[in-house]
Amino acid sequence: MEIFFPKVVNYVCTCGARKPLDVLFYCKHCFKLRCGECVSHEVDTHYCPNCLEFMTSPEARVKKNVCTTCFECPCCGIALYSRGTSKQVPSEKDPSNMVVNKAYYLMCNSCKWSTHDQSLEDQPTQSGGWPRLEAPNQDRVHQLCEYYRIVAHQEKVEKDKKRITQKCGYYISDKYGVASVAAKKYMSLQVTPRKESQKVAAECFASKASEVVDDLPSDFLEELNIDEVTNIRMRLSNPDIQPEKMSMLKMRNLKLLTKKSQRCKECGHSLRKSEYNPGSVKFKIQLSAYYHIPYVRVKQVPNLIAGREVTIELTLTNPTSHEVAVELLPMEEANTPSGSGLLFPEVTCSPQLPKGTLYLPAKDDTAEYDDPADKMDDRNDKSVVTFKRLNKLGIKMQITPKQAENVAIGLRLKHTYTNLIIQGDKREYEVLSLIHPVLLNLSHFAKNSISA
Amino acid sequence: MTSQSSLTSKYTTGAEYSLTSDKCPVVLELGRAYTKCGFAREPSPRAIIPSKVDNHEIYSYSHSSELPHLLQDFLYAIYYKHLCTNPKDRRLVVVESLMVPLEFKDTLATVLYEHFEVPAIVFVPSHLCTLYTLRLNTALVVDVGFKWTSVLPVIEGVCNLAAYKDIPLGSNEIHRRLEKFLLKFGSVRCPDGQTRFLGEVNPEILSNEDIVEDIKVRTCFVTPRERHLQAQGFEEAFCEGRQLELPTPSNVQYPLEGDKVLEIPGTLREYAPECLFEIDNEMESVATQVIDALLLCNRDSRKVLAENIVIVGGTAMIPGFRRRLKEELMALLELPQYKKHLYIDKFMFHSTPCCSNIASWLGGSLYGSTDYVGSQAFTKEQFLENKKHIPDWMDQKWKKDSVPGL
Numbered sequence A: 001m002e003i004f005f006p007k008v009v010n011y012v013c014t015c016g017a018r019k020p021l022d023v024l025f026y027c028k029h030c031f032k033l034r035c036g037e038c039v040s041h042e043v044d045t046h047y048c049p050n051c052l053e054f055m056t057s058p059e060a061r062v063k064k065n066v067c068t069t070c071f072e073c074p075c076c077g078i079a080l081y082s083r084g085t086s087k088q089v090p091s092e093k094d095p096s097n098m099v100v101n102k103a104y105y106l107m108c109n110s111c112k113w114s115t116h117d118q119s120l121e122d123q124p125t126q127s128g129g130w131p132r133l134e135a136p137n138q139d140r141v142h143q144l145c146e147y148y149r150i151v152a153h154q155e156k157v158e159k160d161k162k163r164i165t166q167k168c169g170y171y172i173s174d175k176y177g178v179a180s181v182a183a184k185k186y187m188s189l190q191v192t193p194r195k196e197s198q199k200v201a202a203e204c205f206a207s208k209a210s211e212v213v214d215d216l217p218s219d220f221l222e223e224l225n226i227d228e229v230t231n232i233r234m235r236l237s238n239p240d241i242q243p244e245k246m247s248m249l250k251m252r253n254l255k256l257l258t259k260k261s262q263r264c265k266e267c268g269h270s271l272r273k274s275e276y277n278p279g280s281v282k283f284k285i286q287l288s289a290y291y292h293i294p295y296v297r298v299k300q301v302p303n304l305i306a307g308r309e310v311t312i313e314l315t316l317t318n319p320t321s322h323e324v325a326v327e328l329l330p331m332e333e334a335n336t337p338s339g340s341g342l343l344f345p346e347v348t349c350s351p352q353l354p355k356g357t358l359y360l361p362a363k364d365d366t367a368e369y370d371d372p373a374d375k376m377d378d379r380n381d382k383s384v385v386t387f388k389r390l391n392k393l394g395i396k397m398q399i400t401p402k403q404a405e406n407v408a409i410g411l412r413l414k415h416t417y418t419n420l421i422i423q424g425d426k427r428e429y430e431v432l433s434l435i436h437p438v439l440l441n442l443s444h445f446a447k448n449s450i451s452a
Numbered sequence B: 001m002t003s004q005s006s007l008t009s010k011y012t013t014g015a016e017y018s019l020t021s022d023k024c025p026v027v028l029e030l031g032r033a034y035t036k037c038g039f040a041r042e043p044s045p046r047a048i049i050p051s052k053v054d055n056h057e058i059y060s061y062s063h064s065s066e067l068p069h070l071l072q073d074f075l076y077a078i079y080y081k082h083l084c085t086n087p088k089d090r091r092l093v094v095v096e097s098l099m100v101p102l103e104f105k106d107t108l109a110t111v112l113y114e115h116f117e118v119p120a121i122v123f124v125p126s127h128l129c130t131l132y133t134l135r136l137n138t139a140l141v142v143d144v145g146f147k148w149t150s151v152l153p154v155i156e157g158v159c160n161l162a163a164y165k166d167i168p169l170g171s172n173e174i175h176r177r178l179e180k181f182l183l184k185f186g187s188v189r190c191p192d193g194q195t196r197f198l199g200e201v202n203p204e205i206l207s208n209e210d211i212v213e214d215i216k217v218r219t220c221f222v223t224p225r226e227r228h229l230q231a232q233g234f235e236e237a238f239c240e241g242r243q244l245e246l247p248t249p250s251n252v253q254y255p256l257e258g259d260k261v262l263e264i265p266g267t268l269r270e271y272a273p274e275c276l277f278e279i280d281n282e283m284e285s286v287a288t289q290v291i292d293a294l295l296l297c298n299r300d301s302r303k304v305l306a307e308n309i310v311i312v313g314g315t316a317m318i319p320g321f322r323r324r325l326k327e328e329l330m331a332l333l334e335l336p337q338y339k340k341h342l343y344i345d346k347f348m349f350h351s352t353p354c355c356s357n358i359a360s361w362l363g364g365s366l367y368g369s370t371d372y373v374g375s376q377a378f379t380k381e382q383f384l385e386n387k388k389h390i391p392d393w394m395d396q397k398w399k400k401d402s403v404p405g406l
């Protein structure tokens, strides 16, 4: 999308962020612009980037966000590929007869690491039953977990008991049913942790200190081949063991990726929701501002020289299937303590904006194949409009930059928006008027056009 | 360790834990160098990633107005890329270092509550929660991190803040020394067959921190004290190009930029990490910090602390670090100024059930599995009531009940 909007034209989002139109959302329910920073993101579905298996969130949670069949290379982190080998081995029934035995191993297509490096046996099936990596300390961690859970639970019980007995003493004759509530709570506290937890916790001993510490390996003076030592990325990608030698590397299950949906924080409606199928790039809901708000582009900027008036040409495009009336308004002035200044400090030049309303015809997908003889709309001011093609209008305006560098103009784009209201069988259109501040960085454009 | 099926393991594995209590809190430790993120009850973080956004370190921001944006982008990647979970769904345990400025913490909390709508957050001090991994309530915690080494005695579950010591020694210092000496003495074999000094070939190359770190991680080691003593005056000898009587570690051929080979002098491999143990102008080193912290504790607790030392932090994973620290501590004991006051004769060390760079994270994970999170977490409403401040854990309230279960 960068090629359409090379960061020259930024719309000001409702939250104040400056963003090109293509990354903005348009909430149809609040009629406001929203950007990635002011919407709430939600993880929708998980999928494996390699085998594209799709999973719901609870399932992915149980599987610890990894794919059970795909593995990643411990050196470079990309997915491993399955390779088949066939070996001639003596048949079990008749040792004099040779049979072909198929076996599969995994290998990295980039760095050639393979399951042989980890001394894993080849598997008889293609999506073989490779061992799942487990933390060497998980039993100890489990013990500690149960131990502290019980300690915490007991502490809580004690605290609440104290509180409740105090309270109960106070409300002896219970007119308001408080005591019964308290009693219920008291009962709930009697729940003891499960037997198994207690058993596990009982095995949890305190760590024993020792005078012996890890020593320096005795071969520290010897030749060191840098290719046999892992780098920090490889170590940290396996936090459980953090292997130091290449020979100790172990492959891990491939991490799942997610599809996210976006929601308006103010009204809670979905702004974008993709289809569940990980292979699909389509959306179920897609409220991109690009489809709803007229877009402004810079067509031509001559060389900018401080103090000299020049004419620039912009285009306006209507992406909707309704006619849009556009007005270009000057930026608002804010009353700062030091007098009045523009709300947008990056604006360095104010343009002489065309007055009056410009009408942009609706977007008509079929019209593209028609005769391009476009009639001018009589309502538009001919001294402003430079050309018209389908739903696009070219307009010109004068600016006088105060400096040659960093020339940025600002304007408020006021346009009509036709909103469809569906109530039962009734379809009604309502025409709203919206205003969006737009910032145009002309220097960027001018420089580009010189170098081009 | 791998096993064919989870049944061989004595207890149910992590996968089933998450079934029973499906929404465990998120546990996050934002280190200066690496951020560890994962879920409570799990034995290791899901991901360890550099604390950077687009090559911009999250802790070195030039203006406080930048910080919210940095954190927003960083946390977005953590939640949606590495943890694949909705921030709204889970409570959060943040394992925080004592060194983190209050401003950072408040900004972090604001971003988490307001932007990500995290329901409740609890901050736990990293030194303290390390003890959960050992089932201890008294220990001397030594954290050798990226920029700082810090020492904090914890007695019966109470931090002795008066005895807290820190010193700007850590991986960063080793990196700086490596950079300085490699530029002077590292020779590069260029594709044209000639050998030149690195400083002549490309003096800029080491400003890429990753290369220096890679060299440290893969080649450096901490030499035993004995060798250190024999190599006194090492630096002068090194600079003058004199050979020491000692057998030197082998030089290492390090591939650089695809077509060159950097020869790393063997002596530099052992000399660079020495900066942690050299006594500087203020007569301080990593080892003196430990002793000084002990001296700041009252006399009765010194012995028990000296016999319960816990070493955490990634820098302590350089081979030979622990041995050297112990040797240095023993040597300091012999000095008259310490011998008179300490009344201890030995040091004993614990080993955490995980690699030492994730020890405090694991502590947070254990803490996060208990009911304490529910009772101690700060909700958004409380945060707003408290004028967007997270109560400092050094406050009296925290001192009293921040150390549950220990």
Ligand SMILES: Nc1ncnc2c1ncn2[C@@H]1O[C@H](COP(=O)(O)OP(=O)(O)OP(=O)(O)O)[C@@H](O)[C@H]1O
Binding pocket: A232, A235, A236, A242, B030, B031, B032, B033, B034, B035, B097, B143, B144, B145, B146, B147, B148, B170, B171, B172, B213, B217, B313, B314, B315, B316, B317, B318, B357
């Ligand atoms: N497995 C490892 N092997 C060797 N070195 C490591 C390993 N893990 C981490 N390190 C080194 O330890 C240094 C510190 O890592 P650590 O993760 O402790 O930093 P941190 O927690 O972000 O720092 P701090 O605690 O100061 O905020 C890093 O610079 C890294 O080079």
Ligand SMILES: [Mg+2]
Binding pocket: B031, B032, B143, B145, B146, B313, B314
């Ligand atoms: Mg740390």
